[in-house]
Amino acid sequence: MDRHIRNIVIVGGGSAGWMTAAALGNALQKNCAITLIESEDIGTVGVGEATIPPILRFNQTLGIDEAAFVRATQASFKLGIQFVNWGKQDHSYFHPFGTFGRPFDLVNLHHYWWQAFQAGEATGLDDYCMAWSAAKRNRFAPPSPDPRHVLSTYDYAYHFDAGLYAAMLRTYAEAKGIKRREGRVVDVTLDSQSGFVRSVTLQDGQVIDGELFIDCSGFRGLLIEGALKTGYENWQHWLPCDRALAVPCASTSNFTPYTRSTAHQAGWQWRIPLQHRTGNGHVYASQFISDDEAARVLLENLDAEPLGDPKPLAFTTGRRRQFWNKNVVAIGLSSGFMEPLESTSLYLIQSGIAKLLTLFPDSTFDPALSTEFNRITLTEFERIRDFIILHYKLTTRDDSPLWRYCAHMDVPDSLKDSLDLFKRYGKIPSKELDLFGMHSWLAVHIGQLHVPERVDPLAAYRETDGAGWLARFKGLIEKAAESLPTHQAYIDQAGMNAAARS
Numbered sequence: 001m002d003r004h005i006r007n008i009v010i011v012g013g014g015s016a017g018w019m020t021a022a023a024l025g026n027a028l029q030k031n032c033a034i035t036l037i038e039s040e041d042i043g044t045v046g047v048g049e050a051t052i053p054p055i056l057r058f059n060q061t062l063g064i065d066e067a068a069f070v071r072a073t074q075a076s077f078k079l080g081i082q083f084v085n086w087g088k089q090d091h092s093y094f095h096p097f098g099t100f101g102r103p104f105d106l107v108n109l110h111h112y113w114w115q116a117f118q119a120g121e122a123t124g125l126d127d128y129c130m131a132w133s134a135a136k137r138n139r140f141a142p143p144s145p146d147p148r149h150v151l152s153t154y155d156y157a158y159h160f161d162a163g164l165y166a167a168m169l170r171t172y173a174e175a176k177g178i179k180r181r182e183g184r185v186v187d188v189t190l191d192s193q194s195g196f197v198r199s200v201t202l203q204d205g206q207v208i209d210g211e212l213f214i215d216c217s218g219f220r221g222l223l224i225e226g227a228l229k230t231g232y233e234n235w236q237h238w239l240p241c242d243r244a245l246a247v248p249c250a251s252t253s254n255f256t257p258y259t260r261s262t263a264h265q266a267g268w269q270w271r272i273p274l275q276h277r278t279g280n281g282h283v284y285a286s287q288f289i290s291d292d293e294a295a296r297v298l299l300e301n302l303d304a305e306p307l308g309d310p311k312p313l314a315f316t317t318g319r320r321r322q323f324w325n326k327n328v329v330a331i332g333l334s335s336g337f338m339e340p341l342e343s344t345s346l347y348l349i350q351s352g353i354a355k356l357l358t359l360f361p362d363s364t365f366d367p368a369l370s371t372e373f374n375r376i377t378l379t380e381f382e383r384i385r386d387f388i389i390l391h392y393k394l395t396t397r398d399d400s401p402l403w404r405y406c407a408h409m410d411v412p413d414s415l416k417d418s419l420d421l422f423k424r425y426g427k428i429p430s431k432e433l434d435l436f437g438m439h440s441w442l443a444v445h446i447g448q449l450h451v452p453e454r455v456d457p458l459a460a461y462r463e464t465d466g467a468g469w470l471a472r473f474k475g476l477i478e479k480a481a482e483s484l485p486t487h488q489a490y491i492d493q494a495g496m497n498a499a500a501r502s
């Protein structure tokens with residue numbers, strides 16, 4: 001008996017919808033009709049400009065040429081995120097895509113660094129990071145493929161215009177045979193026996209049937225919540241920001257190959273440089289600041305004139321109780337939301353698509369598949385949640401109600417043990433499915449001024465000259481950074497300048 005699913009419906013045409021359509025169109029080469037429904041009247045969230053390195057893999061899997069992609073989406077390069085005023089005011093640190101130092105001893109570098117720093121023989125941790133050495137000079141080139149070279153110790157991602165990216169993926173998906181239907185879904189029909197979604201009805205009366213439905217309808221979760229009432233777990237007590245105002249401004253000559261996140265009194269502000277403009281947004285907790293005041297703070301902290309009025313967005317941080325329920329898989333904002341502090345939302349879309357392809361169902365919808373999908377997704381969500389909470393919990397600021405609240409709030413048990421292990425021994429637990437590895441956690445612990453009481457006991461048995469190694473490494477990365485082109489020059493030289501080709 002043929003159990004193949006032959007009819008897939010994607011509801012929603014934001015980044016999630018078109019990323020899913022492109023990836024399914026690429027993977028399911030025959031025997032399946034895929035329809036994407038979107039409503040121009042409703043529109044998309046339209047932000048989502050900063051990414052993390054796995055996005056390269058997503059584009060590569062689709063066979064998208066990097067130079068064409070950078071030009072089409074007005075993209076720039078990203079070596080990490082600079083956090084300003086987070087640990088305390090007038091202080092900053094860098095969360096790099098890459099490592100601090102490089103492996104050189106049985107004991108991890110940061111233990112030697114902490115000993116040397118306390119003895120006055122080393123400077124700040126960021127000074128031993130290749131990605132920051134390049135980023136702070138506004139320099140960029142892709143990493144060296146030679147693992148012996150210090151220029152191989154970093155990775156990169158992009159900043160891009162999310163609307164242009166969705167448009168690019170739409171062209172790609174339509175060329176793969178995906179059918180787009182314009183219209184607002186006004187009704188969802190469930191099977192009376194199984195409770196599965198059988199069809200959706202558009203405002204003009206058209207009924208669109210499907211076997212597998214992908215809910216990419218954004219925060220409203222039209223199918224996963226509206227029709228299936230799956231439920232939502234609220235995480236706002238750990239992550240109190242619930243609103244954002246987004247506004248682009250004109251570009252300036254400060255074309256940084258990194259995102260900047262600046263903490264304010266009741267939230268934080270992102271700065272994301274693209275080729276044609278700089279994206280900005282203020283993410284804030286509405287219980288601690290009014291919308292008008294939040295807008296004032298945002299507009300007072302732009303590089304240049306705003307290019308429009310701030311766009312308001314409201315959200316509830318948390319996650320859907322099931323990400324795959326019956327024959328509906330939620331991908332994108334319909335699955336849950338965590339603030340964009342570490343640029344993880346587009347990654348979670350990518351990861352959701354990859355898991356769906358790995359656990360692709362047939363028409364029996366064996367619950368073993370959805371159970372595994374939900375287990376992995378929950379773990380991924382919780383790991384990212386804990387990493388974002390870390391930034392808030394470790395603040396030493398007490399100048400406003402938000403920071404006082406965060407410094408004293410309770411945190412999930414899964415984060416408590418990480419905090420404790422780092423405090424006592426400077427160690428970072430290795431946890432299943434943690435998107436952020438040791439160097440990311442280290443950057444935030446140290447950057448937020450959370451330092452260990454003692455170093456790895458193993459260091460006492462080593463003859464390694466940690467301080468000497470660190471000094472040599474620092475010289476090496478400074479020299480290597482000076483050899484790189486500026487961020488703008490790299491884009492121009494690589495034929496990626498959108499203005500030059502338009």
Ligand code: FAD
Nearest residue numbers: 012013014015016045048050185217218332333340345346
């Ligand atoms: P949406 O963009 O909301 O799209 C929903 C789609 O569903 C639309 O096409 C809409 O028309 C359609 N739809 C809804 N209802 C109906 C209906 N009844 N009938 C027909 N169609 C319907 N992510 C990052 O990775 N990096 C970032 O820097 C980043 N910054 C962010 C900043 C903020 C303030 C916010 C709120 C989010 C940010 N994100 C970021 C997240 C990112 O924007 C989203 O993950 C991404 O845009 C995906 O959204 P989506 O496609 O799920 O939903």
